[in-house]
Amino acid sequence: MKNQVLEIRNLRKSYGSLLALDDFSLQVNKGEVFGILGPNGSGKTTTLGILLDIIKPDSGQYAWFGARPFSNQRARIGALLEQPLFYPYLSAVKNLEIIADIKNVAYGEIDELLEKVGLTGRKHSKFKTYSLGMKQRLAIAASLIGKPEVLILDEPTNGLDPRSIAEIRELIIDIASRGITVLLASHLLDEVQKICSHVAILDRGKLLHTGRVDEVLNSSPMLELQADDMRALHLALQHSGVVDEIVSEGPIWLVRMNKETGPAEVNKMLTQQGIYLTHLAQRHKSLEKHFLELVAENHA
Ligand SMILES: Nc1ncnc2c1ncn2[C@@H]1O[C@H](COP(=O)(O)OP(=O)(O)O)[C@@H](O)[C@H]1O
Ligand SMILES: [Mg+2]
DSSP, rough: TTTTTEEEEEEEEEEETTTEEEEEEEEEEEEEEEEEOOOOOOSSSHHHHHHHHHSSEEEEEEEEEOOOHHHHHHGGGGEOOSSOOOOOTSSSSHHHHHHHHHTOOOGGGGGHHHTTTTTTGGTTGGGGGGHHHHHHHHHHHHHHTTTOOOEESSTTTTOOOOOHHHHHHHHHHHHHHTOOOEEEEOHHHHHHHOOOOOEEETTTTEEEEEHHHHHHHHOOOEEEEESSSSHHHHHHHHHOOOOEEEEETTTTTEEEEEETTTTTHHHHHHHHTOOOOOEEEEEEEHHHHHHHHHHHHHOO
């Protein structure tokens, strides 16, 4: 498939007796913002390490851009794994120039990158004077030197304050909107929910679920309904033929409709029977709920 950026097939990796990755397979296509979501120790960093040829798997394969060996594709991939090493007494510009030298890339793109990550005003300051958030933004700029087609990020907001977290997330969304495919590992549900188009849920080295984030979120929409006469509402719903489940939740009925029925149709159907809703809202199963259910099943 020509849009395929990454294919992972049946990766397995153990550290001694610990199985860190168990038959892990995945596809990532161009333009996706792909989140690998899993609790600490689930094998995310191991996966990224394998994909960057830093860790050797026991078995299984992967291919970037449908090709091998990895060394031929390396320049197309930008990565931010551990804290990168910058020289504390050198400026942001100088540090990026050193990285450009290592990557054998001209300095031309450095100013633009610093602008993109919002460091233009401080680009001549010494690295050691930077806040954690600024350091992380510089690290992202460094990973973008050489115009990679893919950006790999491992827990990019770890240890940052809320404002820096928001900045980094916006920056990742901005980078993705320019057509760079992003592969991001995170143990934070809301991070994946906010940034990613696709998700793979990993637990104890096993892939539990993969798909579009919005599909996970929309997998089972429920309707919250309220009317002056809750009994009449209940009866009407029961006999409507489009309801799969009705649950009482405090003052509301929480209703799961069958797939074809939307909120507007429910409202119309009830109105026709003289029942006027005082409250109608859609409730999506959160990624968090889905995630917790999957992990609980995997531990059962
Ligand atoms: N170098 C190593 N030696 C031994 N065990 C390791 C090593 N690296 C990771 N592990 C173990 O492998 C599992 C997966 O780790 P890791 O890939 O770092 O998970 P994550 O990034 O999801 O937190 C964990 O149980 C971890 O303790
Ligand atoms: Mg990790």
